[in-house]
Amino acid sequence: ILNVEQSPQSLHVQEGDSTNFTCSFPSSNxxxxxxxxxxxxxxxEALFVMTxxxxxxxxxxxxxxxxxxEGYSYLYIKGSQPEDSATYLCAFPNAGNMLxxxxxxxLMVKP
Amino acid sequence: xxxxxxxxxxxxxxxxxxVILRCVPISNHLYFYxxxxxxxxxxxxxxSFYNNEISEKSEIFDDQFSVERPDGSNFTLKIRSTKxxxxxxxxxxxxxxxxxxxxxxxxxxxxLSIL
Numbered sequence: 001i002l003n004v005e006q007s008p009q010s011l012h013v014q015e016g017d018s019t020n021f022t023c024s025f026p027s028s029n030x031x032x033x034x035x036x037x038x039x040x041x042x043x044x045e046a047l048f049v050m051t052x053x054x055x056x057x058x059x060x061x062x063x064x065x066x067x068x069x070e071g072y073s074y075l076y077i078k079g080s081q082p083e084d085s086a087t088y089l090c091a092f093p094n095a096g097n098m099l100x101x102x103x104x105x106x107l108m109v110k111p
Numbered sequence: 112x113x114x115x116x117x118x119x120x121x122x123x124x125x126x127x128x129x130v131i132l133r134c135v136p137i138s139n140h141l142y143f144y145x146x147x148x149x150x151x152x153x154x155x156x157x158x159s160f161y162n163n164e165i166s167e168k169s170e171i172f173d174d175q176f177s178v179e180r181p182d183g184s185n186f187t188l189k190i191r192s193t194k195x196x197x198x199x200x201x202x203x204x205x206x207x208x209x210x211x212x213x214x215x216x217x218x219x220x221x222x223l224s225i226l
Contacts, residue, residue, distance in 0.1 A: 044202070098159055103153050
């Protein structure tokens with residue numbers, strides 16, 4: 001059983017704050033690391049698929065880094081906005097692309 | 112942008128009844144998946160499907176579960192005799208091909224409530 005963990009479980013920030021959260025995953029048999037953004041009553045939406053150690057990806061105010069040797073990825077949000085409020089999931093695929101999910105970080109941004 | 116669609120959005124069923132959850136994956140996608148999330152728990156993998164057969168399944172996916180792609184567009188999950196513990200949100204996902212570095216595209220989910 002693969003262990004994919006996310007911290008913190010939930011986070012409350014003020015609009016304009018920058019924030020970050022962590023996903024840890026097994027450092028062996030690494031294929032990729034996925035990040036998804038999941039708003040209530042909607043489908044999880046892919047943010048990033050990271051494949052190389054040292055990868056850094058960016059989409060607007062959201063960016064992610066990857067360390068495959070130590071088994072962690074950080075997701076950063078710069079200048080949080082209320083519309084960033086969502087659950088952020090990381091997922092670790094096996095060779096067959098079966099995803100093992102972390103528990104998610106629930107972000108709430110107060111105006 | 113093309114999307115994965117799931118029906119119904121909410122299904123309420125008596126324990127012991129059969130239920131079929133339906134999904135229409137993105138049309139040029141070749142790999143299909145079902146996941147579920149029991150309230151308060153992590154999203155869990157159930158099964159993956161490629162080339163008209165199951166490619167991988169989890170321990171959860173026992174003989175009560177089956178999947179089918181009956182007509183080249185729909186992808187269904189059947190639970191033969193539902194139990195209370197089958198109550199969960201069920202997500203369908205699809206992926207374009209076997210190349211690395213691709214995300215899965217998820218539907219909005221079906222909330223299954225077993226009474």
